[in-house]
Amino acid sequence: MDDKHLVAVIDFGSQYTQLIVRRVRELGYMAKLYALEDLDQIHEPGAVILSGGPKSTTDADAPDIDFEWLQSLNVPVLGVCYGMQLLNIKHGGTVKASNKREYGPAALLPETCAGLYRDMSPSSQVWMSHSDTVDHLAEGCRVIARNAEGVPVSLQWGETTFGIQFHPEVTHSHEGRTILRNFLSCAANLKKFDIGDFKRELIREIRERVGDKQMVCGVDGGVDSTVLAVLLHEAGVNMRAIFVDNGLLRKNEAEEVRANFARMNVEIETVDASERFLAALDGESDPEKKRRIIGGLFIDVFWDAVGDAEMLAQGTLYPDVIESASNAKPKAGRRRRPPSPPSSSKAPGAPGNPYPRHPPPYPWHAPADSPRPRRSAFPGAGSACSDKRTGRRPIEDGQGLS
Numbered sequence: 327m328d329d330k331h332l333v334a335v336i337d338f339g340s341q342y343t344q345l346i347v348r349r350v351r352e353l354g355y356m357a358k359l360y361a362l363e364d365l366d367q368i369h370e371p372g373a374v375i376l377s378g379g380p381k382s383t384t385d386a387d388a389p390d391i392d393f394e395w396l397q398s399l400n401v402p403v404l405g406v407c408y409g410m411q412l413l414n415i416k417h418g419g420t421v422k423a424s425n426k427r428e429y430g431p432a433a434l435l436p437e438t439c440a441g442l443y444r445d446m447s448p449s450s451q452v453w454m455s456h457s458d459t460v461d462h463l464a465e466g467c468r469v470i471a472r473n474a475e476g477v478p479v480s481l482q483w484g485e486t487t488f489g490i491q492f493h494p495e496v497t498h499s500h501e502g503r504t505i506l507r508n509f510l511s512c513a514a515n516l517k518k519f520d521i522g523d524f525k526r527e528l529i530r531e532i533r534e535r536v537g538d539k540q541m542v543c544g545v546d547g548g549v550d551s552t553v554l555a556v557l558l559h560e561a562g563v564n565m566r567a568i569f570v571d572n573g574l575l576r577k578n579e580a581e582e583v584r585a586n587f588a589r590m591n592v593e594i595e596t597v598d599a600s601e602r603f604l605a606a607l608d609g610e611s612d613p614e615k616k617r618r619i620i621g622g623l624f625i626d627v628f629w630d631a632v633g634d635a636e637m638l639a640q641g642t643l644y645p646d647v648i649e650s651a652s653n654a655k656p657k658a659g660r661r662r663r664p665p666s667p668p669s670s671s672k673a674p675g676a677p678g679n680p681y682p683r684h685p686p687p688y689p690w691h692a693p694a695d696s697p698r699p700r701r702s703a704f705p706g707a708g709s710a711c712s713d714k715r716t717g718r719r720p721i722e723d724g725q726g727l728s
Contacts, residue, residue, distance in 0.1 A: 331517040333357040333510070334371040338379030338389045338408050345495045346375055346406070353507055356517040362389055373402045373513040376409025378493060382458050383411045383421045391416075402486035402512040410481060410489030411458055417483050418464035429455050431498060433474040442470060442480070442488050444508050452479075452492035452499040459491070486512045525557075532561040541565045542635035544628055545594055547583035552590075554641030559592045565639070567592060568631050570624060573600025599627045 333350045335357055337343045343359065350357035357375075360368060374396065381388045389408075393416040396403065405413040411421045434452040436443035460478055463469070470488075471480035479491040488509060494502030510516060536558075543558055545551040545567045558565040567587070571580045580596070587594045606619050632638075 329358060329368065330370040331356075331372040331515050333373045333375060333513075333516065334368045335359045335375045335377060336365070336391065336409075337361055338377045338412075339381065340378035340407065340493075342493050342495050343377040346377060349495045349503065349506055350375075350510070351519045353503070353510060354519055355510055356519040362391065365392070365395070368399075371399060371401055372516040373510060374399060374404070375509075376403065376405040376412060378407030378409060378455070381408065382423065383408065383415055384423065384458065402509060403488070404509045405489040406495075407455065407491060407493060410491055411460060413483065413487065413489045414460045414464065414467070414481060417467060419460060419467060420462040421458050422461040423458055432479075432492065434471055434479065434492065435474065436471045436480075437469065442482070442490075442505060442508050445504055446501055450499075450501045452494070452502070453496045454479075454492050528557060529561045532558060532563060536561070536563040536637060538564060539636040540634070541637040541639050542632050543567045543639040543641075545569050545583075545587070547579070547586065550641035552586070552641075554639055555587070555592050555594075556590055558639060559590075566635065567594040568628065569594045569596050570627050570631075571596055571598045571600055572603040572620065572624065572627075574603060574620070595631065597627060597631050599623075602627065 333355055335343065335346050335350070337359055347357040347359050355372075376391070379389060389412075391412065396416075403413070405411075415421060430453070431451050432454045434450045435448070436446055439446050439448065460481065463478070463481065464483070466483065468482045469478040469480070470482045471478075471490075473479050481489040483489075490505070492499055494505045496502065499505075541558065541563055543551065543555050543565055545555050546569065555565070555567045558567075569580075569583060569587075584594065584596065603620065603623055606623055607616060610616055610619065
């Protein structure tokens with residue numbers, strides 16, 4: 327995929343980072359996430375966004391960036407939270423630890439409703455998640471917004487380098503989309519994001535990477551694995567889709583899963599392991615022990631069905647990537663690791679994901695009368711452990727830290 331003129335989002339470890347990529351794409355521009363060790367893969371970007379992160383810029387092992395390289399790109403730059411603090415330091419300013427961590431909604435008061443804050447309200451709610459704050463500002467740095475206490479929360483260096491202390495990518499920042507749009511308007515010739523072109527590029531890459539190897543794909547009827555299975559099917563690769571019925575699904579759910587795949591012309595293999603799962607759970611009441619039993623048995627059943635496949639395909643949505651990756655280090659391109667095969671298994675030794683960094687939206691390919699999957703992944707485990715749902719909100723709703 328041609329990486330020129332896209333928005334390069336550089337990952338400093340925030341769990342919101344991949345949401346920045348999503349927001350940029352929603353605004354119609356191509357964005358891609360890069361780990362710090364992958365900066366040599368960035369070629370002629372149209373703009374750069376430095377993400378937030380859980381570290382303090384004052385830590386000895388704080389993530390850093392080659393500032394000369396960043397300046398040499400000669401493109402608009404936006405630093406978010408940690409990214410803003412790092413930019414302030416790089417321009418000659420300082421950062422200090424705050425007396426308290428600021429987490430939650432805050433008021434944003436732009437100095438003027440122009441530039442980065444064009445078409446903004448005089449006061450707008452934004453979402454904060456930080457403990458450090460800027461102290462000394464470098465010569466030539468301008469404060470372009472403050473909070474209700476008068477503390478600078480947005481800075482500008484030159485014409486097209488900006489810093490914001492808050493997270494515009496979450497919905498709790500009510501006008502965050504406008505801020506991102508204004509930043510992107512500073513860039514020239516940004517690559518457009520078109521879902522049809524994106525799908526075709528994914529299919530081309532799948533064909534190149536898989537070739538004539540046999541690939542196995544685990545499916546459960548959820549959005550992530552369904553999208554991946556249909557993409558593999560449309561790519562025409564040698565793919566087996568395996569659906570494990572653990573007997574813990576909702577009423578008639580196994581039949582619904584099979585019917586949905588049939589509507590999309592994707593053949594799946596059903597492994598009915600209901601009796602094995604129910605027998606293993608018999609007499610156990612502890613929820614965590616149930617989870618471990620279900621998880622361990624699922625791995626055994628799945629890998630027994632894999633056989634001699636050479637590659638494993640795994641579909642993973644952004645929220646899963648975010649929640650699964652450690653905040654200890656940046657996680658661009660990381661994903662949930664697939665279950666490891668038992669030592670006695672003939673399962674593939676090096677599972678692969680055809681395109682892990684860009685899970686596609688669902689679905690361009692489903693027939694108009696096909697119901698969209700609305701299930702969460704592995705509902706059986708949760709259902710077996712409790713009759714109550716946790717009610718957790720998705721990451722897009724601004725829950726979480728960093």
